[in-house]
Amino acid sequence: MKAISIIKSILLIILLSTSVITVGQEPLSVQDLLSLKFCSKAEISPNGENIIYTVGTPRGPNEKAGTSHLVHYKMNLKQKISQEIFNDSIQASSTMWSPDGKWISFLYKDKVGIRQVWITPVAGGEIKQITNSQTNILEYQLSPDGESVAFKTIQSNSDKQKELNERGYGFIFFEENIRNAKIFITNINEGLKATPRQIILEGHVTGFKFSNDGKQLAAGVCPQNLIDQKYMFTKIFVIDVKSGSSHLVSKNEGKLGNYEISPDGNNLLYTAALDINDAAVSQVFIVNILNGTMKNLTPVNFKGHVTWATFKNNDKIYYLSGEGVNTNLNEVSVQGGKREILFDGNKNKMALKNVVISKAGKQFVLSISKVDDRINLYTWNGKGSIERITDINPILSERKLGKQEPFQFKARDGQEVEGLIIYPLGYDASKKYPLIMYIHGGPESHHDNSWNNRYSTPGQVMSGKGYLVAYLNYRASTGYGVAYSKQGLGDPAGKEFDDIADAIDYLCAQKGGDANRVGMAGGSYGGYASAWFATYYTKKVKAVCMFVGISNLISKRGTTDIPYEEMYVHSGKPLEEQWQMNLQRSPVYYAHQSKTATLIYGGADDPRVHPTQSMELYRRMKVNKHPAVRLVQYPGEGHGNRKQVGQIDVINRQIQWFDWYVKDNKSLSGEMPPLDISDSYGLDWSH
Numbered sequence: 001m002k003a004i005s006i007i008k009s010i011l012l013i014i015l016l017s018t019s020v021i022t023v024g025q026e027p028l029s030v031q032d033l034l035s036l037k038f039c040s041k042a043e044i045s046p047n048g049e050n051i052i053y054t055v056g057t058p059r060g061p062n063e064k065a066g067t068s069h070l071v072h073y074k075m076n077l078k079q080k081i082s083q084e085i086f087n088d089s090i091q092a093s094s095t096m097w098s099p100d101g102k103w104i105s106f107l108y109k110d111k112v113g114i115r116q117v118w119i120t121p122v123a124g125g126e127i128k129q130i131t132n133s134q135t136n137i138l139e140y141q142l143s144p145d146g147e148s149v150a151f152k153t154i155q156s157n158s159d160k161q162k163e164l165n166e167r168g169y170g171f172i173f174f175e176e177n178i179r180n181a182k183i184f185i186t187n188i189n190e191g192l193k194a195t196p197r198q199i200i201l202e203g204h205v206t207g208f209k210f211s212n213d214g215k216q217l218a219a220g221v222c223p224q225n226l227i228d229q230k231y232m233f234t235k236i237f238v239i240d241v242k243s244g245s246s247h248l249v250s251k252n253e254g255k256l257g258n259y260e261i262s263p264d265g266n267n268l269l270y271t272a273a274l275d276i277n278d279a280a281v282s283q284v285f286i287v288n289i290l291n292g293t294m295k296n297l298t299p300v301n302f303k304g305h306v307t308w309a310t311f312k313n314n315d316k317i318y319y320l321s322g323e324g325v326n327t328n329l330n331e332v333s334v335q336g337g338k339r340e341i342l343f344d345g346n347k348n349k350m351a352l353k354n355v356v357i358s359k360a361g362k363q364f365v366l367s368i369s370k371v372d373d374r375i376n377l378y379t380w381n382g383k384g385s386i387e388r389i390t391d392i393n394p395i396l397s398e399r400k401l402g403k404q405e406p407f408q409f410k411a412r413d414g415q416e417v418e419g420l421i422i423y424p425l426g427y428d429a430s431k432k433y434p435l436i437m438y439i440h441g442g443p444e445s446h447h448d449n450s451w452n453n454r455y456s457t458p459g460q461v462m463s464g465k466g467y468l469v470a471y472l473n474y475r476a477s478t479g480y481g482v483a484y485s486k487q488g489l490g491d492p493a494g495k496e497f498d499d500i501a502d503a504i505d506y507l508c509a510q511k512g513g514d515a516n517r518v519g520m521a522g523g524s525y526g527g528y529a530s531a532w533f534a535t536y537y538t539k540k541v542k543a544v545c546m547f548v549g550i551s552n553l554i555s556k557r558g559t560t561d562i563p564y565e566e567m568y569v570h571s572g573k574p575l576e577e578q579w580q581m582n583l584q585r586s587p588v589y590y591a592h593q594s595k596t597a598t599l600i601y602g603g604a605d606d607p608r609v610h611p612t613q614s615m616e617l618y619r620r621m622k623v624n625k626h627p628a629v630r631l632v633q634y635p636g637e638g639h640g641n642r643k644q645v646g647q648i649d650v651i652n653r654q655i656q657w658f659d660w661y662v663k664d665n666k667s668l669s670g671e672m673p674p675l676d677i678s679d680s681y682g683l684d685w686s687h
Contacts, residue, residue: 025398025399025400026398026399026400027399027400027401027425027460027461027463027464027465028396028399028400028401028453028460028461028463028464029461029464030458030461030651030652030655030680031682032395032399032461033453033454033455033458033460033461033651034058034455034644034647034648034651035057035058035060035395036058036374036393036395036396037055037056037057037058037374037392037393038055038056038068038374038375038392039053039054039055039056039367039375039376039377039390039392040053040054040055040056041053041354041356041367042354042356042365042367042377043095043096043097043356044097044356044357044358044359044363044365045097045101046097046099046100046101046359047101048077048358048359048360048362048363049076049077049078050074050075050076050077050101050122051074051075051077051356051365051377052072052073052074052075052085052095052097052104053072053073053075053377053390054070054071054072054073054095055070055071055073055392056068056069056070057069057070057071058644058647059643059644060644060682061644061645061648061681061682061683062682062683062684063644065643065644065645066643066644067642067643067644068644069087069088070088070091070092070093071084071086071087071088072084072085072086072087072090072092072095072106073085074104074122075389077363077379077389080389082390085104085120086120090108090127091108091109092106092107092108092118093106093107093108094106094107094139094140096141096142098119098142098146099142099143099144099145099146100146101122102121102122103119103120103121103122104119104120104122105117105118105119105130105140105142105149106118106119106120107137107140108127109136110129114133114134114135114136115136115137115138116129116130116131116132116133116137117129117130117131117137117140117149117151118130129192130149130188130192131149131151131186131192131196132186132192132193132194132196133151133153133184133196134153134155134156135153135154135155135156136153136154137151137152137153138151138152138153138154138181139151139152139207139208140152141208141209141210142210143185143210143214143241144210144211144212144213144214145214146188147187147188147189148185148186148187148188149185149186149188150183150184150185150199150208150210150217151183151184151185151186151196152181152182152183152184152205152207152208153181153182153184154179154180154181154182154225155179155182157179175224175226178204178224178225178226179225180203180204180205180224180225181204181205181206181225182198182199182201182205183198183199183201183205183208183217183219183239184196184197184198184199185197185199185241197244199217199219199239199244199246200244200246201219201221201237201239201246202221203221203222203223203224204221204222204223204224204225204226204229204230205219205220205221206220206221206222206230206234207219207220208220209259209260209261210241211261211265212261212263212265213265214241215240215241215242215265216238216239216240216241216261216265216289217238217239217241218236218237218238218239218249218259218260218261218268219236219237219238219239219246220234220235220236220256220259221234221235221236221237222234222235226561227561227562227607228561228562228563228564228565229564231255231562231564231565232254232255232276232564232565232568233564234256235248235250235252235256236248236249236250236252236256236259236268236270237249238261238268238289249268249287249289249292250268250270250272250285250287251285251287251292251294252270252272252273252285253272253273253275253276254272254273254275254276254277254278254568254569255272255273255278255279255280255281255569256270256271256272256273256281257270257271257272257281257306257307257308257309258270258271258308258309258310259271260310260311261289262311262314262334263311263313263314264314265289266288266289266290266314267286267287267288267289267314267334268286268287268289269284269285269286269309269310269311269317270284270285270287270309271283271284271285271306271307271308271309271319272285273569274482276568276569277486277489277568277569277572278482278485278486278569279442279443279444279476279478279485279486279488279489279569279570280305280442280444280445280478280485281305281306281307282298282302282305282306282478282481282482282485283296283298283302283306284296284297284298284306284309284317284319285297286317286334295334295335295336296336297317297319297332297334297336299339301481301483302321302481302482303323303324303480303481303484304321304322304323304324304328304479304480304481305321305322305323305478305479305481305482305485306319306320306321307320307321307322307327308320308355310355310357312331312357312361313361314334315333315334316331316332316333316334317331317332317334318330318331318342318355318357319332320352320355322446322448322478322479323345323479324406324418324473324479324480325406325418325420325446325447325448325449325473325479326344326345326346326351326448326449327345327351327352327353327448328341328342328343328344328345328352329341329342329343329352329355330342342382343366343380345448345449346449348386349370349371349449350368350369350370350450351368351369351370351448351449351450352366352367352368353367353368353369353375353450354366354367355367361382362381362382363379363381364379364380364381364382365377365378365379365380365389366378366379366380366386368386369448369450369451370450370451371401371404371449371450371451372396372401372451373393373396373451374392374393374396374451374453375392375393375451376388376389376390376391376392377389377390400425400464401460401463402422402423402424402425402427402459402460402463402464402469403422403423403427404420404421404422404423404449404459405420405421405449406418406419406420406421406449407419407420407421407470407507407511409502409503409506409510411475411495411498411499411502412498412502413495415475415487415495415499417472417473417474417475417499417502417503418473418480419447419470419471419472419473419503420447420449420452420470420471421468421469421470421471421507421511422459422460422462422463422468422469422470422471423463423468424463424464424465424466424467424468424469425463425464425466426466427468427512428512429512431512432512432513432514432517433466433467433468433512433513433514433517434466434467434468434513434514434517434518434519434658434662434663435467435468435469435470435504435507435508435513435514435517435518435519436459436462436467436468436469436470436518436519436520436521436658436662437470437472437500437503437504437518437519437520437521437541438452438457438459438469438470438471438520438521438522438526439472439474439500439520439521439522439525439526439529439530440471440472440473440477440522440525440526441522441523441524441525441526441527442476442477442478442524442525443474443476443477443485443488443496443525444476444477444478444485444569445477445478446473446477446478446479446480447471447472447473448479452471455641455647455648455650455651456521456523456547456640456641456647456650456651456654457471457521457522458651458654458655459471461651461655462655462658465655465659465663466663467658467662467663468507468511468512468513470503470507472499472500472503474496474497474499474500474503475487475488475495475496475499476488476489476496488570489569489570489572490571490572490573492528492553492570492571492582492585493528493529493532493536493585494585496529497529497532497533497536497537500520500529500533500537501533501537501540504518504540504541516542516665517542517662517663517665518540518541518542518662519541519542519543519544519545519657519658519661519662520533520541520543520544520545521544521545521546521547521654521658522545522546522547522549523547523548523549523640524547524548524549524550524608524609524639524640525549525550526547526549527546527547527548527549527550527602527609528549528550528551528587529549530544530545530546530547530549531544531546531549531550531551531587531598531617532587533596534546534587534594534596534598534617535587535588535589535590535591535593535594535596535617536587536590538590538593538594538595538596539595541596542596542597542661542662542665543596543597543598543599543628543657543658543660543661543662544596544597544598544599545599545601545654545657545658546598546599546600546601546602546614546617547601547602547650548602548603548606548608548609548614548639548640549600549602549609549613549614549617550586550587550609550613551586551587551588551591551613551614551616551617551620552586552587552588552613552616552617553571553582553583553585553586554575554579554582554583554586555610555612555613555616556609556610556613557571557575557582558575559610559612559613560607560608560609560610561607561608562608587617588616588617588620591617591620591621591624591626592620592624594621594624594626595668596668597628597629597657597660597661597668597672598617598621598626598628598629598630599629599630599632599653599654599657600614600617600618600629600630600631600632601614601631601632601633601634601650601653602614602633602634602637603633603634603636603637603638603639603640603641603646604633604634604635604636604637605635605636605637605638606637606638606639607638607639608638608639609639611633614631614633615631618631627668627669627672628661628668628672630672630675632649632653634646634649648681648682649677649681652677652680652681653677656673656674656677656680657673660672660673
């Protein structure tokens with residue numbers, strides 16, 4: 001009788017545990033993931049009582065191809081009730097509070113077809129145009145006194161050039177005849193008849209910000225309107241608004257982050273790379289505007305990367321830092337010294353994506369992502385507990401998600417490497433599972449312990465399908481200090497990709513991965529990794545999905561729109577000094593030996609990693625009679641798919657490829673998966 005009772009108890013436990021997984025708890029589907037909304041950074045009203053924010057909703061499969069629908073909201077922080085300001089039909093952007101909090105400004109293009117600054121009363125009413133620029137306004141800021149607006153625009157072609165274009169003589173002079181963006185200031189009170197005053201700066205304006213008293217502007221300027229110049233050669237000038245005079249203040253080399261002037265107007269705060277070879281923004285600096293004295297406020301040998309900073313007051317600053325798979329909000333004196341961690345991402349099990357602070361400094365609005373929540377807004381007073389004020393994606397609470405947690409292992413040379421693992425639903429440590437490695441791009445990027453699921457890296461969807469999933473912060477990733485990120489400098493596909501190979505071995509030996517059923521996917525530099533494993537490390541993976549990836553370092557360096565960035569922070573030397581090394585670190589060099597099913601896809605108009613990179617690998621494999629290679633290109637898309645139609649195809653085609661070759665372990669010598677997957681798009685064929 002005792003044995004029967006024990007058996008009944010065991011059966012009851014099994015029944016209860018099964019019900020927890022299945023009853024009302026379906027796995028996250030492809031349709032669920034593609035429908036998840038996102039929320040942009042909030043803006044707090046001057047009195048700290050209200051916020052404005054924007055929610056993006058992806059288009060459905062039956063809608064016209066395009067980017068997400070945007071709806072702008074206003075919320076009272078006490079009542080926690082949101083009201084729509086305007087919806088997608090207005091096509092507004094860059095919403096801001098007026099200094100007195102009585103109206104909201106935004107960029108909008110009306111029937112005339114020129115994007116201007118408009119305003120709408122907070123209480124509701126008609127929208128009103130307040131600028132009269134001759135060309136589209138790209139960026140703007142209201143002066144602190146509310147009497148003027150500064151904006152950035154690019155002047156139009158001359159009448160002669162317009163006529164040449166119309167008559168068929170509009171030839172392309174590559175990277176010449178470039179028109180730089182300039183700053184203009186116009187008086188709001190004078191109305192649309194006011195003539196904007198140009199601030200004379202030599203070069204292209206990348207951005208700008210008023211000082212608290214409105215007497216100064218801090219502006220980022222690079223020599224030419226090229227993305228590469230913006231990345232690597234932007235410096236900060238401080239401008240006297242009244243006279244228009246300016247002088248160079250920042251002493252940064254390489255990449256530049258955000259910047260602002262101190263409340264008293266004496267100092268400039270900015271985030272930037274440590275030096276010209278630092279691959280990402282990693283430090284926080286402060287410099288005296290008058291005498292140029294500079295201090296680095298970052299902890300010495302910091303095992304992380306500073307991503308953003310702002311003044312708390314004249315004496316202290318806040319800065320946000322990625323540290324491993326966690327993010328922290330810190331406070332430090334402008335004189336330097338030991339930092340205080342105000343918000344500990346590891347302790348709170350949350351990843352801070354954006355931080356906004358009220359004018360009085362007593363109200364914080366945080367954009368937070370968690371392992372089971374893509375994004376939501378929270379309020380915080382800087383000391384106690386936080387409070388969630390939005391529920392952007394309630395469907396996630398109704399879905400069963402795989403357990404996500406960090407893991408660490410030692411690479412072949414003893415270096416400790418960290419990543420994140422998502423276990424398959426119903427995980428049993430005694431069983432083996434198909435393993436998918438998702439590799440981030442950059443490589444100056446990293447995965448934090450939050451929501452890492454996108455159309456190209458659908459980890460939770462794969463978990464629901466029975467896959468073990470890993471996201472790895474291999475060497476050259478950010479978040480672990482400049483020394484860690486520089487281990488990839490001049491060593492492409494070296495230690496960084498060896499780390500990935502070692503991670504596969506570790507996950508198969510310790511976490512249940514099946515060494516005979518391993519897949520890999522990644523975009524950009526992650527696409528480079530995927531191509532490397534399809535060729536050089538072909539024995540490690542059964543199938544890969546290469547998204548906007550690199551296959552030939554030599555031709556990539558001659559076709560990318562960021563050649564200086566590539567040379568300074570990745571290669572470290574000119575191509576002329578690295579011909580042979582670059583050739584031997586190119587997947588095309590090893591394409592003939594590939595035994596890996598290779599799906600290649602990407603935008604047909606990609607300026608960063610030219611589409612020929614995909615074509616080169618495809619050709620080398622086909623000529624060598626590879627039995628399982630496919631190339632798909634998306635018209636009108638660049639370095640990643642912005643329209644929903646391309647995103648829908650990528651996620652479904654990737655899953656089909658992995659199910660076919662990895663999960664079901666089909667032979668490469670057999671038939672490839674069907675080319676037409678349109679039945680998985682969710683299309684309404686009755687239309």
